[in-house]
Amino acid sequence: MQFLSQILSSNKFFNYVCKRLNLAVYLTMDKFTQNYIDGFMASVIARNPGEKEFHQAVREVVESVAPYITAYPHLLDLKIMERMVEPERVIIFRVPWMDDRGEVQINRGFRVQMNSAIGPYKGGIRFHPSVNLSIMKFLAFEQTFKNSLTTLPMGGGKGGSDFNPKGKSDAEVMRFCQSFMTELQRHIGPDTDVPAGDIGVGGREIGYLFGQYKRLRDEFTGTLTGKGQGWGGSRMRPEATGYGLCYFAEQMLATRGETFQGKTVAISGSGNVAQYAAQKAMRLGAKVVTLSDSNGYIHDPEGLDEEKLAFVFELKNFRRGRIKEYVEQYPQATYHPDERPWGVPCDIALPCATQNEIEKEDAEKLVAGGCFCVAEGANMPSTPEAIRIFQSNGLLYSPGKASNAGGVATSGLEMSQNSMRQKWTSEEVDANLRRIMTDIHSACLKYGTEENGYVNYVKGANIAGFIKVANAMVDQGLV
Numbered sequence: 001m002q003f004l005s006q007i008l009s010s011n012k013f014f015n016y017v018c019k020r021l022n023l024a025v026y027l028t029m030d031k032f033t034q035n036y037i038d039g040f041m042a043s044v045i046a047r048n049p050g051e052k053e054f055h056q057a058v059r060e061v062v063e064s065v066a067p068y069i070t071a072y073p074h075l076l077d078l079k080i081m082e083r084m085v086e087p088e089r090v091i092i093f094r095v096p097w098m099d100d101r102g103e104v105q106i107n108r109g110f111r112v113q114m115n116s117a118i119g120p121y122k123g124g125i126r127f128h129p130s131v132n133l134s135i136m137k138f139l140a141f142e143q144t145f146k147n148s149l150t151t152l153p154m155g156g157g158k159g160g161s162d163f164n165p166k167g168k169s170d171a172e173v174m175r176f177c178q179s180f181m182t183e184l185q186r187h188i189g190p191d192t193d194v195p196a197g198d199i200g201v202g203g204r205e206i207g208y209l210f211g212q213y214k215r216l217r218d219e220f221t222g223t224l225t226g227k228g229q230g231w232g233g234s235r236m237r238p239e240a241t242g243y244g245l246c247y248f249a250e251q252m253l254a255t256r257g258e259t260f261q262g263k264t265v266a267i268s269g270s271g272n273v274a275q276y277a278a279q280k281a282m283r284l285g286a287k288v289v290t291l292s293d294s295n296g297y298i299h300d301p302e303g304l305d306e307e308k309l310a311f312v313f314e315l316k317n318f319r320r321g322r323i324k325e326y327v328e329q330y331p332q333a334t335y336h337p338d339e340r341p342w343g344v345p346c347d348i349a350l351p352c353a354t355q356n357e358i359e360k361e362d363a364e365k366l367v368a369g370g371c372f373c374v375a376e377g378a379n380m381p382s383t384p385e386a387i388r389i390f391q392s393n394g395l396l397y398s399p400g401k402a403s404n405a406g407g408v409a410t411s412g413l414e415m416s417q418n419s420m421r422q423k424w425t426s427e428e429v430d431a432n433l434r435r436i437m438t439d440i441h442s443a444c445l446k447y448g449t450e451e452n453g454y455v456n457y458v459k460g461a462n463i464a465g466f467i468k469v470a471n472a473m474v475d476q477g478l479v
Contacts, residue, residue: 036076037066044085051134053355057141057380058085060387060399064462078478080470084144087137089113093183095161097176100169109180111159111187111195114140117472120191121157122147122408122415124198127205131160135355139198142379143408145465146401149440152412157193159184165200166320177208185213190221190418196411197226199354202272202317203238222418225411234414236429237407241377242276243430244406244437245350246284249375251441252396252403253348255455258373261285264303266346266371268292269353270316270323273377273404277350279309290341292353293323297341300326300333345369352377360385367393376400387458394454402440402461409436440464 044058062081069075091111099105110133113121123143126135136158144156161180165173188195197206206226213223220232227233236243246260253259263286267274270291278288287303291312300308311329315321327335342349342362349371351358355378358366363386366374373396376382380400382390390397410433417423424432440461448460 033066033070053134053138057138061462064459065466087112087114095180097179107161107163109161110136112136112140114156115144116155117469119153119155121193122154123158124196125201126160126198127163127165127200129164131162146405148465148468150409174208178212181209181212185216190223225414235426237410239276240410241273241407243280245277245377246280247434247437248403263347265348266290266341266344267350274352296337298326298333342366348373351381355380356383358382358386363389375403377404398457
């Protein structure tokens with residue numbers, strides 16, 4: 001491999017490739033790249049058995065960046081990609097706590113510190129029964145590229161627990177968060193690792209986590225983001241992921257002379273991201289017709305309005321109810337238990353729930369229903385088979401690492417405000433958020449526009465994110 005790299009590094013060789021190579025040699029180069037991908041994935045799977053979500057996330061990236069890697073032999077020699085998929089540190093710990101009945105409960109906590117080449121580890125904490133090492137590693141790996149795309153100095157990390165906050169009292173959630181942070185605080189800090197919220201971790205949980213961190217460390221620093229506005233949080237942080245998603249989708253639509261105005265939008269999820277994506281899409285002139293949770297989805301053919309959305313905010317954020325209750329309040333809507341909303345005809349789909357929620361059959365339904373734009377608000381919500389269907393049918397399709405980067409971007413802005421002991425206005429934060437999402441879209445266009453004019457946002461996002469991290473790793477040596 002090193003011998004081949006030396007040959008490929010010759011400028012004469014590259015000039016010859018560019019000007020003289022015929023189809024047979026191109027096919028040979030393609031075969032070399034494919035062999036690199038196959039060998040790389042075989043190694044990843046062997047070293048990380050059973051971690052299917054992690055394998056899926058790595059394959060999506062390596063298939064995009066392999067041609068770039070094989071074109072720059074020093075990246076092969078330094079095994080940059082091999083180092084990127086190996087976490088710098090994985091922390092797994094016991095989280096004992098006591099429920100309201102006085103019974104001892106035990107959960108498992110995780111923090112995957114994936115890559116710190118461009119800044120301190122940055123990524124959310126997820127509390128959900130599905131949490132395991134594979135999911136944590138896939139999320140931390142994705143986070144590395146997402147954070148790179150924001151252009152802010154943030155590395156990639158992710159954490160969480162298989163604890164389920166649903167149905168728990170505030171006192172139980174507090175006791176769990178305090179036990180979780182008692183161990184986690186040893187491994188985080190404003191210049192080391194700055195966690196945030198994710199599924200199951202909202203303002204309540206961040207408050208309890210931060211309180212315990214402050215108690216144990218005797219310091220008030222910007223170690224967590226997503227804090228309350230009265231104690232170090234940034235304005236616009238709750239809205240950031242959903243708003244950023246719509247800002248990115250606006251840019252996607254503009255490449256075809258389209259806008260949100262008059263479009264029908266299907267959204268999955270009903271948590272923070274889905275709520276604010278719905279709000280922004282409505283304010284941009286769209287009709288939002290679906291929301292969902294893990295039990296099913298609602299379809300409101302009349303579309304949501306501000307009053308209906310306010311009901312959803314109160315239902316999900318304060319009563320912590322289920323989305324089926326929407327139909328009791330607005331009987332013109334229908335509830336579909338144990339189903340996903342992707343069979344509802346729409347122009348734009350914004351998946352904002354969880355990973356792999358759009359499978360092959362769902363993608364086919366979206367195409368048949370007239371959808372022409374899919375922008376991901378969740379992390380890896382589309383399976384590889386679904387992505388192939390979107391791209392083969394010419395849909396505008398964006399992976400979450402690009403289109404849902406608004407949340408972590410605003411977390412980065414919160415870190416900046418904490419460091420400067422300042423608080424920016426909502427208008428200032430929103431303007432920065434829109435600028436960052438526009439810049440991410442421009443990077444995707446730069447690296448993802450194909451010869452026929454189609455924008456492959458997967459390739460564009462992966463290459464743009466990879467280049468910054470790879471260059472930093474090269475500069476910093478073998479660490």
